[in-house]
Amino acid sequence: MPCARRSYGRAGHGDKHREIVSLPTCIRGAPRDVSPAAEIRLREARADELAALSELCLRSKAVWGYDAAFMEACRRELTLTGEELGRTLVRVAEHEGRPIGLCQIAVEGPNADLAKLFVEPAELGRGCGRVLFHWAVATARDAGARRMTIDADPGAVPFYIRMGARSAGVAPSGSIPGRVLPRLEVALCPICDISHAGAGFEGEQQDEDV
Amino acid sequence: MKTYSGVRGFDGLVVQVDGAPLSERYDIKQFTTWGFEWTYEGESPQQLALAILYDHLQDGPRAIALSEPFMREVIANLDNDWVLTSDEVQRAIDGIEARK
Numbered sequence: 001m002p003c004a005r006r007s008y009g010r011a012g013h014g015d016k017h018r019e020i021v022s023l024p025t026c027i028r029g030a031p032r033d034v035s036p037a038a039e040i041r042l043r044e045a046r047a048d049e050l051a052a053l054s055e056l057c058l059r060s061k062a063v064w065g066y067d068a069a070f071m072e073a074c075r076r077e078l079t080l081t082g083e084e085l086g087r088t089l090v091r092v093a094e095h096e097g098r099p100i101g102l103c104q105i106a107v108e109g110p111n112a113d114l115a116k117l118f119v120e121p122a123e124l125g126r127g128c129g130r131v132l133f134h135w136a137v138a139t140a141r142d143a144g145a146r147r148m149t150i151d152a153d154p155g156a157v158p159f160y161i162r163m164g165a166r167s168a169g170v171a172p173s174g175s176i177p178g179r180v181l182p183r184l185e186v187a188l189c190p191i192c193d194i195s196h197a198g199a200g201f202e203g204e205q206q207d208e209d210v
Numbered sequence: 211m212k213t214y215s216g217v218r219g220f221d222g223l224v225v226q227v228d229g230a231p232l233s234e235r236y237d238i239k240q241f242t243t244w245g246f247e248w249t250y251e252g253e254s255p256q257q258l259a260l261a262i263l264y265d266h267l268q269d270g271p272r273a274i275a276l277s278e279p280f281m282r283e284v285i286a287n288l289d290n291d292w293v294l295t296s297d298e299v300q301r302a303i304d305g306i307e308a309r310k
Contacts, residue, residue: 065219067222180253
């Protein structure tokens with residue numbers, strides 16, 4: 001297999017701002033230097049902040065460079081509702097009293113669905129995604145799930161692979177007719193050693209779904 | 211030697227060969243209407259595989275034949291930002307064809 005070089009730095013607004021330093025790594029998910037994980041506290045979501053949290057989801061999704069029409073098409077799926085708070089499990093990640101990420105899972109029997117995992121763009125790479133993913137894995141397992149499915153944004157796949165997820169085909173987008181998304185799974189059953197889940201390299205945390 | 215690169219960022223997906231945009235080559239074969247993708251196995255990643263292979267080989271039927279295994283072995287495993295040289299592409303082709 002050829003060597004894929006991980007390029008550090010993100011495209012800015014215009015090529016003149018793009019700085020790419022390519023380092024040969026040959027594999028996806030090579031470690032990189034990251035800031036120490038900030039002090040992150042998890043708490044339940046409140047009904048009075050659902051609009052703000054939904055906007056956080058949209059800001060996070062937008063880092064992948066989707067255009068306005070695409071983002072508008074995603075709005076319904078990325079909007080948290082009060083009904084969902086009663087039907088699913090949602091945690092908000094806070095840093096210094098400010099929401100910087102959220103995670104939502106739905107558990108039905110042995111199956112869990114990681115419905116949302118979004119991090120404020122300015123907080124990417126500081127461990128928030130890993131903390132939320134750990135919560136999702138532990139909570140789904142404690143609720144009796146044996147596997148957790150993630151229909152991910154393609155840009156989020158490297159993060160989930162680092163967290164221990166495995167490729168499991170593709171799934172239709174819930175927002176964009178005809179679009180397909182990579183599907184990943186995490187084994188949760190106690191006899192399947194999932195101690196590795198979430199213990200991968202820290203790296204870019206990013207959203208999922210749509 | 212050519213250099214292929216892909217970046218996923220605020221400007222969306224940018225795929226280039228030697229600094230110029232890489233064509234999807236829908237004229238050779240169209241697997242998807244959604245353009246390029248990578249990090250997973252699917253139709254858009256196969257379109258990227260085809261485009262790179264055709265640019266490298268200049269042989270449509272061979273690029274089509276190799277596009278699925280090349281997608282599975284290379285494109286699906288790329289990180290969000292990546293660089294491939296034509297030497298690396300050729301080594302992957304050699305490996306795929308050696309296993310036939």
